[in-house]
Amino acid sequence: MDRRAFLATLGAATTAGTLLKGAAAPAEAASGRITLLHTNDTHSHIEPFGPGNGALSGKGGIARRATLVKRLRAEAGASLLLDAGDTFQGTPFFNRYKGRLDYRLMRMVGYDATTLGNHDFDNGVEMLVEAMESMERLQHRNPPFAFLNCNFDFKGAPSLEKRMRPFMVRDFPGIRVGVTAVGVAFAGLVAPKNHEGIGWRDPYESLNPVVKHLRETEKVDLVVVLSHLGYQMLDSDFDDLRLPAHVPGVDAVIGGHSHTFLDTPTRLPQALGETLVFQVGFGGVNLGRMDFAVHRGEVRAATGASMAVEG
Ligand SMILES: [Zn+2]
Known part of the structure; x- marks a missing residue:
């Protein structure tokens, strides 16, 4: 690589949030x-x-998820594997390994990005960072696994701040994809000592400049939001169903938090077209799939379905 090319790479790599852009x-x-x-x-x-878990009995399991993902990715060609947060808490595996195992397995399955749900703070910021660090030792794949969020202020938690990105941009043949993420307010969900140094901001207000930047500066063809706001939250001003009306230019919302089982994405109109809002239950019993075809920055076709993860 000559000096000019090297400097250009450096310039690209030091622009906030674009670290994950491929070469x-x-x-x-x-x-x-x-x-x-x-x-x-x-x-x-x-x-x-x-057994004894009703309709969920026998479903899920990360090994089976890995097999399904591998098959679908081989068929699909261009793909991203994403998660909307709350990786932690729920089984003895978390009590024993404090999230280290979850993140390491996600990396091995080939996830491209995730975000932080309220339960990911259950052991406090230090343990969260420790789980991230333990996964970072498995860096054998480029680009790295990204932790995304654009509405938390991490300034008071520098060890976490340096591991978070407001968005990522990834290039595939004929399509450039931008991914960002938002998280739910801490009040009533996360003990103050567990999110020490981290502030929460209005997710719609935080998303608008990021989506604009992705569209106008990064020139992405598709904008994806990982949301841990919940599908329909009547006790809050913020949820996935109301997001498209407040944040134009989002093509897909990959939701979480409310553990909502949807068979197909909900299609909502927005100022620049349509937003597909999707969420696939909880516990890894399903894998969501959305397919987008774009032509000159415009979505021409969008479909989606939930798939059971079973033997
Ligand atoms: Zn949850």
Whole structure:
């Protein structure tokens, strides 16, 4: 690499939030397709649900999820594997390994990005960072696994701040994808000592400049939001169903928090087209899939379905 190319790379890498951009040039072909595979609220369910869990019995398990993901990614070509948070809490695996096992397994399954749910703070910021660190030792794949959020103020928690990105941009043949994320307010959900140094801001207000930046500066064709706000939250001003009306330009919301089982994405109109809002229950019993085809920055086709993770 010559000096000029090196400096250009450095310039790209030091722009906040774009660290994860691959070395590839922006997509040049006019059309492209992408498959988004996703989970939410997996809550340390590493093994399948045992008998006596009603409709969930025998479903889930991260090994089976890995097999399904591998097959779908091989078929799909361009794909991202994403998660909407609440990876922690729910089984003895969390009590024993404090999230280290969950993140390490996510890395091994090939996740591209996740965000932070309220339960990911259950052991405080230090333990969260420790779990992230333990997963970072498995860095053998480029680009790295990203932790995304644009509405928390991490300034008072520098060890966490340096591991978080407001967004990421990834290039695939004929399609450039931007992913960002928002989290639920701490009040009543996270003990103050467990989110020490981290502030919460209005998720819609936080998303708007990021989505604008992704569209106008990064020139992405598709904007994806990982949301831990919940699908429909009547006791809050913020949820996934109301997000599209407040944040135009989002093509897909991958939701979590409310553990809502949807068979297909909910389609909502927004100022620049349509937003697909999706969420696939909890505990890793399902894997969500959304497929987008774009032509010159415009979504031409969008479909989605929930798939059971079972033997
Ligand atoms: Zn949850």
